[in-house]
Amino acid sequence: MSSVQKVRAAHLDVPENKHRRRGSSVGLINLGDTSVPGFSTMKVSASQRDRLEARMRELSAESKSDGAILRKILVAYKELTYRHSWINPFIVLVAIVGTFFFGDQKTTLHAYLEKLLVVSYHIEGTDQYGKGVNDFYFVGFYALFFTFFREFLMCCVLRPLAHFLGVKKAAKVKRFMEQTYSMIYYGLSGPLGLWVMSLTPLWFFETTPFYLDYPHKTHDFYFKVYYLGQAAFWVQQSVVLVLQLEKPRKDFYELILHHIVTIALIWCSYRFHFTWMGLAVYVTMDVSDFFLALSKTLNYLDSPAAGPFFVFFVFVWIYLRHYINIKILWSVLTEFKTVGEWELNWDTQQYKCWISQPIVFGLLFALQLLNAYWLFLIIRILYRYAVGGVAEDDRSDDEDDDEPSETKKDI
Structure with missing residues (x-):
């Protein structure tokens, strides 16, 4: 089996005998907001699988020049972030939080980042907070945080947990991951x-x-x-x-x-x-x-x-x-x-x-x-x-x- 075929076999979960699932529908109902997919549970098209195989071929090819090695590093990073969809939002979060805590606190940038990370409009002498436009920044930043949090749990915790519990079929694994994340939140x-x-x-x-x-x-x-x-x-x-x-x-x-x-x-x-x-x-x-x-x-x-x-x-x-x-x-x-x-x-x-x-x-x-x-x-x-x-x-x-x-x- 070629390296490309091995990768395809590792990535595809194809049942030997495809048939319609005929079991109890109790608990199956897809309603409300507990079934919303994410990057780690998105549907994979044929073109995406073709690009996956192209990346694997490029990574398997011999690299003789510095440019080819650099290109291979970039392809490897793309493949890594495809498999672990939490990496990119994590990098953005680390950059923002790191700049906020370790950068110059007297700059305009620090004041802007404070709007993202910390609730605004504290009323002096009380335990109360008012409202204002800065709250939009706060919501936007933590929407990014939830993207990271969801994808990290999916890739690093819930997918291995699904296989550990005996959930094998790819579609069922995705549904399990979605629902378990919803349970956690x-x-x-x-x-x-x-x-x-x-x-x-x-x-x-x-x-x-x-x-x-x-x-x-x-x-x-x-x-x-x-x-x-x-x-x-x-x-x-x-x-x-x-x-x-x-x-x-x-x-x-x-x-x-x-x-x-x-x-x-x-x-x-x-x-x-x-x-x-x-x-x-x-x-x-x-x-x-x-x-x-x-x-x-x-x-x-x-x-x-x-x-x-x-x-x-x-x-x-x-x-x-x-x-x-x-x-x-x-x-x-x-x-x-x-x-x-x-x-x-x-x-x-x-x-x-x-x-x-x-x-x-x-x-x-x-x-x-x-x-x-x-x-x-x-x-x-x-x-x-x-x-x-x-x-x-x-x-x-x-x-x-x-x-x-x-x-x-x-x-």
Whole structure:
């Protein structure tokens, strides 16, 4: 076998007998935001495989000149960063952080980098932070951090873990990696959101404080870091989704709409001081997404607990995504106008008024409609599981259909 053939064999995961996967669909449903692909799980085209083989041939060729050696180093670096997609964002992060901590702190560059790394607008003599344009820099930098964090976990932790746990097929490995990463993120952000909520009068999903103490123009350090960190995560997720690094799923347009609504809610709630309401919505989404990702991961591992856990997940989803969110919607209809001040005043930044009420309700209602669509799909799978009927979810692409075309990057 030639060196090129060996590389191709190492990179391709082709099953001996290709057939459609016919197993339990419990946990398979691709809904919400736990299936967003990244660079390490992107679909690999035939042209990309051809370029891979061309790089391998070039690396295997004899180098007789300095120029050829330099060219080979550049090709090797390109191949390395293709296999380890976390390297480039890591280099950028190290350059920024290193310059900030070890460079001249009196320069304009240092002041600019401080906007990226550190939350701005601390109010002297208090534990509160205001808001401003510097927050965009903070969100942008940590969106880059989440790109690195996701790709590093995928390449160096989750792919080896998948093989260790017996997940072999390339497409299934990718799905496992996506869901396990989602478990890690939501497993951190969900409890953190609940903790931040516990420090406010909102506990446990109280709605009256949304309006009683409005406007919430300042926040403590933990609240602001949590809120902007969530914004950074969603920005990174949205960019990845729009780039279509993987063949779009059947609910691609629903996901696009979901991300548009989510980003709009984040920006509007932050700019117009409805952040306490935003915090409650964040928590309902993150906690339910954690259980969704865990349910799907158990399915990829063929765990006997996948079915019973899916049933438990359904109750969590209905409680958080529907009961709590409908409670918030109802408060917008009933308390938004009657609790606290009701006027539009740009000077005092009082925006709880006749124009903001329909906007807030409209965005939250759009989110609820998307959740209702996904609930329909969940109930359909639950029914099939209960009656022992159809084995797969007909709204999701078959995971093994394009298995031979998937590339498995070596560690």
